[in-house]
Each structure stands twice: as C-alpha cells, then as structure tokens.
Amino acid sequence: MADQPVNQNTSSDEIDLGQLFQMIGRGFNKLGNFFLQVFLYLKKNAIILAALVVLGGAIGYGLKFITSEKMQVDVIVRPNLESKDYLYDVISEIESNIKAKNESFFKEMGISVEDMVGFEVSIEPVKKDTEKAAEKQLEYLEILQKFQNTDLISDVLREELLKNTELNHRISFKYINPEGDVIAKKLIDYINSNSYFKELLAVHIENSIEGIKQNEVLIAQIDTIIQSYSKNLSNADKTYETGKVVLQNEEKLNVAGLLSFKSNLIEDIENRKMELKELTSPIGIINFGKPHQVSKAFFGKKIIMIPIVLLGMFFLFSIIRYLNRKASEFEVSNKI
Known part of the structure; x- marks a missing residue:
C-alpha cells in the first residue's frame, strides 16, 4: 500500500510528458501546414509573380536611359x-x-x-580619423612632457594643434x-x-x-x-x-x-x-x-526597387482580398 502514491505520481508524469509531446507535434504540424500553404500560394501565383518581376525590371532598365544620373x-x-x-x-x-x-x-x-x-x-x-587620433593622445602627452622645460614646447604645441584642427x-x-x-x-x-x-x-x-x-x-x-x-x-x-x-x-x-x-x-x-x-x-x-x-544604395537602384514595389503591392492586394473573404464568411456565420 505504501508504493501506491509513487506509482500514481509516475503515471501522472508520463501523462504530462505525453501531452507535451503531442502539443509539440501539433505545433510542428501547424508550422508545416503554414509553409505548405505559402508554397501552394507561390505556386498558384508563380506566373503572375514572375511577370511582375520581369515587368518591374524592364521598367527600371528603361528609366535608367530616360532619367539622367547625378x-x-x-x-x-x-x-x-x-x-x-x-x-x-x-x-x-x-x-x-x-x-x-x-x-x-x-x-x-x-x-x-x-x-x-x-x-x-x-x-x-x-x-580626421578620430579613432587613430584617440590612440595617439597618450603619445602626444608623452611628447609634451619631454619638452615641457624647453623652448621647443611652443613648436610642439603648434604642430599638434594644426594636426588636430x-x-x-x-x-x-x-x-x-x-x-x-x-x-x-x-x-x-x-x-x-x-x-x-x-x-x-x-x-x-x-x-x-x-x-x-x-x-x-x-x-x-x-x-x-x-x-x-x-x-x-x-x-x-x-x-x-x-x-x-x-x-x-x-x-x-x-x-x-x-x-x-x-x-x-x-x-x-x-x-x-x-x-x-x-x-x-x-x-x-x-x-x-x-x-x-553619385553612388547609390543597392535598394536605391530603379532596376531593383521597382520590382520590389510591384511585388509588395501584389502581396498587399492578396492580404486585403483574403481578409475581405474571411470577413464575409464571419458575417454569414453570425447571421446563421
């Protein structure tokens, strides 16, 4: 009779671990389903996406000849x-x-x-390079200390001031x-x-x-x-x-x-x-x-920027269309 509580605790721990593994498994399944849906979405719209990239690249390449670079x-x-x-x-x-x-x-x-x-x-x-100047500050101080009791101190000060001005x-x-x-x-x-x-x-x-x-x-x-x-x-x-x-x-x-x-x-x-x-x-x-x-950043180039803008507009339109469909389904379910 004394061993019965121990057995109950062991059984409870096994149940908890089993539930934990089931939750992890469901999480991986949901993650896999998410990537699968994304893949299907890209596959379904592959032609449109490719067309937008080609169109954007062509527009950016054409604008390169129309507009003058600075x-x-x-x-x-x-x-x-x-x-x-x-x-x-x-x-x-x-x-x-x-x-x-x-x-x-x-x-x-x-x-x-x-x-x-x-x-x-x-x-x-x-x-000037401030990092190098900071590294040499100690050297400057040592130089000044060496010449502090001589007539060369004014020349040293003038030279160092000119260097750091x-x-x-x-x-x-x-x-x-x-x-x-x-x-x-x-x-x-x-x-x-x-x-x-x-x-x-x-x-x-x-x-x-x-x-x-x-x-x-x-x-x-x-x-x-x-x-x-x-x-x-x-x-x-x-x-x-x-x-x-x-x-x-x-x-x-x-x-x-x-x-x-x-x-x-x-x-x-x-x-x-x-x-x-x-x-x-x-x-x-x-x-x-x-x-x-004038040098420009990578995303500042028209041939790269325009396709990205077109793709962004397409994804934004898809998200709005998806939210609109879900809102319509939610409205219908509430009426029922």
Whole structure:
C-alpha cells in the first residue's frame, strides 16, 4: 500500500510528458501546414509573380536611359586669412539662390537658371580619423612632457594643434547638367571674388615680400660681420673669451647669438615663401576633383526597387482580398 502514491505520481508524469509531446507535434504540424500553404500560394501565383518581376525590371532598365544620373564634383579647400565663416555663409547664399531660382544672381556669373536644374551644393569639414587620433593622445602627452622645460614646447604645441584642427573643407557639387563641372568652377571663382578678402590678401602678400627682402638684408649684414670676425680672429694678438671677439671699437660680438638669429631669419623666409605659395586666393583650392557618378544604395537602384514595389503591392492586394473573404464568411456565420 505504501508504493501506491509513487506509482500514481509516475503515471501522472508520463501523462504530462505525453501531452507535451503531442502539443509539440501539433505545433510542428501547424508550422508545416503554414509553409505548405505559402508554397501552394507561390505556386498558384508563380506566373503572375514572375511577370511582375520581369515587368518591374524592364521598367527600371528603361528609366535608367530616360532619367539622367547625378554626377558629383568634390573640391577640397582651405580658408585663408580667417575666412572660414565667410566660406560657410557664401555656400548658404548659393544654396538659397538655387532654391529661389534667382536669375539675376547667376546671370552675373554667366550661368542660366535652366543650367541649375537639379544642381546641389553642400560643404563639410574634412574630418580626421578620430579613432587613430584617440590612440595617439597618450603619445602626444608623452611628447609634451619631454619638452615641457624647453623652448621647443611652443613648436610642439603648434604642430599638434594644426594636426588636430580641421583646416580643410569639402565642397560637394551635385548636378545633372553635363556642364556641371564648368558651373562648379564658376561658383568657386565667385566665392573667391570677395573684394574685402582680395584686398586683405594683397596687403598680406606685400608685407610678406617686404619681410623677405628685409630678412635677406639682415642675413647679408650678419655674413659681413662674421667675415670681419674671422679676419680679426686670424690677426688677433689678444686673449678673447670663448665665442667672443673685441673689435677695433672694443665692442663685444656674440657670434653664437648672431648665428642663431641668422637661422631664425632663414626659417622665417622659408615660412613666408610657403605662405606666398599657398595664399593665391582667399579660399585656397587644394584639390579640384574629377566628376564622378553619385553612388547609390543597392535598394536605391530603379532596376531593383521597382520590382520590389510591384511585388509588395501584389502581396498587399492578396492580404486585403483574403481578409475581405474571411470577413464575409464571419458575417454569414453570425447571421446563421
């Protein structure tokens, strides 16, 4: 009699497991029936679905020849003389006039409003690889620590600031007109036509040229002094301090300081020549790219998108028709 409850529990567990397996089996049967119905539906409508795919592909292929693909030109520029704000403002001005179809604005540049149909312009900073920059931050700090007690700290700071500053900007021109790259060049010329910055640039160039001439005069004078020093040194009959000589007028000459000053003058001349090479316009053109077709996402292509749209409309129509039929059956059953 003591074993009877145990037997009852075992029998109950077996019944529960059996019911569980039956439920799982019914679930698989329903899943199989669902896939079977889907297969039958696709088989029944295979001809229609294939026709829609072919029709959509043909329409997309035809539209490829009817509609023009957009082209793009990217221009990398660098604002000179603190003209960054002006650059972004003038790009906004061009965008506004394109939207407003301002005929008088473009006429001054030799551009017609019809040429600007489908034309777009945008600007963004050329950003550096932030991940690589983050990885090198520790290296920068180590460099600064090494030079913190030396005169080179300012040069290191300047170099690192320039590396991590977004100096260059990308102006993108998108267009349909085959002459879009010519229009882009005219717009760049318009951007660089600002009279204020042109005058400022002319003054800056004049100052740089004058500074180079003055530095060259100073270098020639230093060379003359050093040559005189050499002659006096060879004819010296006095005892001199290290690196210094007493001339006829008894003035002391710091040769090391002169050589250092000459080196700074030469470096300044090189920097000014580099500036003159770069400062040819208020907005420097680093690279005027070649026209290229605007890349599109896979589903953005007409030859793919149109068949998908047609198939989606067909499936939506089938679902609505099925729901309508079920609603009619439900209504009839309720009346009965």
